[in-house]
Amino acid sequence: MELRILRYFLAVAREENFTKAAMSLNVSQPALSRQIAQLEDELGQTLFVHSSHCIVLTDAGLLLKRRAEEMLSLEDKIRREFSDGGDEISGELAFGCGENMGMRELAEKLAEFKRLNPKVTFRIYSAIADDIKFRLDQGILDFGLMSEPVEIPHYDFVRIKTVEHWGILVRSDNPLASKRSVTPEDLTTIPLYIPWRTTMRSEVSAWLSDCAEKITVAGTYNLPGNITHLVKLQNAAAITIEKIYNYDGLAFVPFEKANPMTSVLAWKKSANLSPTAKAFVEFFRK
Numbered sequence: 001m002e003l004r005i006l007r008y009f010l011a012v013a014r015e016e017n018f019t020k021a022a023m024s025l026n027v028s029q030p031a032l033s034r035q036i037a038q039l040e041d042e043l044g045q046t047l048f049v050h051s052s053h054c055i056v057l058t059d060a061g062l063l064l065k066r067r068a069e070e071m072l073s074l075e076d077k078i079r080r081e082f083s084d085g086g087d088e089i090s091g092e093l094a095f096g097c098g099e100n101m102g103m104r105e106l107a108e109k110l111a112e113f114k115r116l117n118p119k120v121t122f123r124i125y126s127a128i129a130d131d132i133k134f135r136l137d138q139g140i141l142d143f144g145l146m147s148e149p150v151e152i153p154h155y156d157f158v159r160i161k162t163v164e165h166w167g168i169l170v171r172s173d174n175p176l177a178s179k180r181s182v183t184p185e186d187l188t189t190i191p192l193y194i195p196w197r198t199t200m201r202s203e204v205s206a207w208l209s210d211c212a213e214k215i216t217v218a219g220t221y222n223l224p225g226n227i228t229h230l231v232k233l234q235n236a237a238a239i240t241i242e243k244i245y246n247y248d249g250l251a252f253v254p255f256e257k258a259n260p261m262t263s264v265l266a267w268k269k270s271a272n273l274s275p276t277a278k279a280f281v282e283f284f285r286k
Helices: 003-015 018-025 029-043 059-081 102-116 129-137 185-189 198-213 228-234 275-285
Strands: 048-050 055-057 091-097 120-126 143-147 155-164 166-171 191-195 216-221 237-241 250-254 261-268
Touching: 003 018, 003 029, 003 059, 018 029, 055 059, 091 102, 091 129, 091 275, 102 120, 102 143, 102 155, 102 261, 102 275, 129 143, 129 261, 143 155, 155 275, 166 198, 166 228, 185 198, 191 198, 191 228, 216 228, 228 237, 228 250, 261 275
Parallel strands: 091 120, 091 143, 191 216, 191 237
Antiparallel strands: 048 055, 143 261, 155 261, 166 237, 166 250
């Protein structure tokens, strides 16, 4: 399977139209249709179906779209890593980052590394830890910023100095917003959105203790930015880690007597880091 054909496939998926995709690729429409038909024959799967006004991806097409994007992203990363930078440190570093306070410390390090090495570029990918770990394992990302714990057998890491705190996001006019901290008992009075990641839910359950069975779970979420509107509209609360930015109309209230958390900058143990990635690790550890 050629990468060129995957680019053709992604163009059709993006445009939802063979004619428009062919124009964007500067190839004829019949030639593009033949390439996609050959790809479907090679995979033994139908990738597109026709609707009333456009073509849409099948389930198999959606899976191939994800894999094709990963493969082409990795190809682009390889090209950047092997671009001729002479004796200077150059190339691209790809980071996967969660929405946590450790990002501020990482950003400061990135800015200083860029100042010292102006030919280096960064690609920042925001996601939850499970997605970041998947992309680290696939070689798509060089580094991942994640909350502890991490799987020590699989990753090397440097611990971020910033300490993070569990708490809730609530509307500013909610009575809980005026408290200096909240107790497990406080959270039995309001609908809660909780993280869906298993390790984070375990941390929260341990803090809630006997009150865990008394809370009302309104739903689960992955990234806090996705849940803020429901918190506002329902006058609910989202259990989360303190973030680096503020949400209009919402207040963060820390848990009372909860263990603080730390984040790590991790990379795959078996990965052969590029010279630029090795230079960044050495710089970060100073």
